Structure formats: C-alpha cells, structure tokens
Amino acid sequence: MKQSLKKIVIFGVGLIGGSFALALKSAGLSSLIVGVGRNNDNLRSAINLGVIDEVQNDIEKAIHEADLIFIATPVAQTPLILNAIAPHLSSKTIVTDAGSTKSDIQNYVITASDYARDKKSFLSNFIGGHPIAGSEKSGVNAANPDLFKGKNVILTPNSDTSDETLRVVKSLWEATGAAVTEMSAQKHDQIFAAVSHLPHILSFALVANIASRSNSSELFDFAASGFRDFTRIAGSSPEMWRDICLANGKALYQELESYKSSLEELSRLISNKDGSGLEALFSNASIARNQWNEKKKTTQDD
Secondary structure, eight states, X not given: OOOOEEEEEEEOOSHHHHHHHHHHHHTTOEEEEEEEOSOHHHHHHHHHTTSOSEEOOOHHHHHXXXXXXXXXXXXXXXXXXXXXXXXXXXXXXXXXXOOSOOHHHHHHHHHHGGGOSSHHHHHHTEEEEEEOOOOSOOSGGGOOTTTTTTOEEEEEOOTTOOHHHXXXXXXXXXXXXXXXXXXXXXXXXXXXXXXXXXXXXXXXXXXXXXXXXXXXXXXXXXXXXXHHHHHGGGGSOHXXXXXXXXXXXXXXXXXXXXXXXXXXXXXXHHHTTOHHHHHHHHHHHHHHHHHHHHHHHHHHHO
C-alpha cells in the first residue's frame, strides 16, 4: 500500500535528497516538500527545478506538522540536525536518514532523545536508512526521480523502532522503485566497509598517488578506459567520504588490513615471477566477479 504524506521536510537537498523528493512527487505521495540546507543557491535551484515546494531556514517552522523528516546531509551534520529538531518534534513525526554509516547514527539518535519533548516517541519514530544509489555528481542539479529504481535500500530498525515507522518508510522507498532490505546497523557497517567504503577510498588513493608524481600530466594523458572506470567514484564528494571514513573507521581499518594482505600476495607472486599463481588468483577473481555480475543482471531483469 502506498503511503501518502502531507508534508515532508528534507535536510540536504542534493543528489539523494533531491532525487527522493522528485521520486515521491512523481508517485504523487506528498502535497508539500520543504527543503532545509546550508547552501541558499542550491535551495533556490531546487525551487526553480521543482524539486521542492518551499525553503525554510527556521527549523522549528520547517518541521511544524511534518509527517516525515528525511536527513540527506553528510553524516557529520546528522547529530547537529537531530539535536536541533528533537525539542520541536511532534509525537507523530517520523525521522529517517540516508547516511552511508548506521551505527554512529543510531548512537546520535539516542543522544538526541535527551532533548526531545517525548523521548519514547522520538526513539520509536526513527529508523536509519541507506539507499545504495548515487553518482559521482552531486548537488540538486544531478537529482533524478529514477535514481532509486531497481536499487537496494537498507533500513536499520532497532528495538525502539515502531512497526508503523518501519511500514511507512519502507512503503515510501518502495514507491521510488527501490528494493528494501532490513538488517542491524552493525551488520550494515561491516558489509559496506567491504563492498562500498573500501572501493571508494582505493579509488581516491590511486588518483591521489598518480596526481602526486612529477610526471602526472603525462600519466593522465595516457590513462584510458580502465583508469576511468576504476577511478570514476573518486569524483565523489570529499566531505561525504571524509565523514564515512571517520564514522566507520574500525570496520574500514579491518578491510584495509585484509586488502593489504592481498596486495602483499600479489607483490610476492610478481616478484617470484609466479605465472601460474597469478593466473590462478586472477581466474578466481574473474569467475567471482562474472558470477556476481550475472546475478545482478538477473535480479534487475526480475
């Protein structure tokens, strides 16, 4: 069943926040979408593009009678926003987020609940979320109503989250075309340290390494599709990825140590001119990657 809401407030009307707004507008699920953010030029663009209906800088006015608050800012801003909205929230206002880390957000909510008028409803009305969708582009101009179609969205309810909060937020994400999965915040952070956060920082590291060399211009001149494909995500928001690394540092550190072991094994094989070992490693990786890709294609076709 589709869940229609009268008023939605979005903190951070960029790629994710803007795309969420457009998707809900396209589905006819909100009468009023209010944008709140730090960049007035971006918010004016959001109004002009029809992404949001209203801009409001006064937080108390912005969230008055809101059915849903969607926090789509860099993760480091989330605790400040939660602390600011907590004293003014209605007992019926649902709050969710789109952060790429979830354990830290869960802790921020517990801390912010001390500022709430009704601590119990504040905790029961919150559910963490993470849409697995994005682009190397950022800002509201990159917003796309189809961004979430066929993509995964992770929801991380905890023992305080009410069944109604889960139902409403799940319904909204499904209306955007996303496939919704539920898991604990801790499991989420372990998984995404390996398959999302690690690839991003490896991409940043490679580009930074090439750029720091004395012959970087020559190297970039001859870089082609392989370099472009591997480093596409290094064009992502530095602020966002700084926050993700700091927020999920423990799990990410473990993944880096594991990856370093793989690199050391590669170095050993190359140093020893072990052709059969290299081929076996590359073959195993190629098979695993192709199986994953085929499974993804089948899932999307379904």
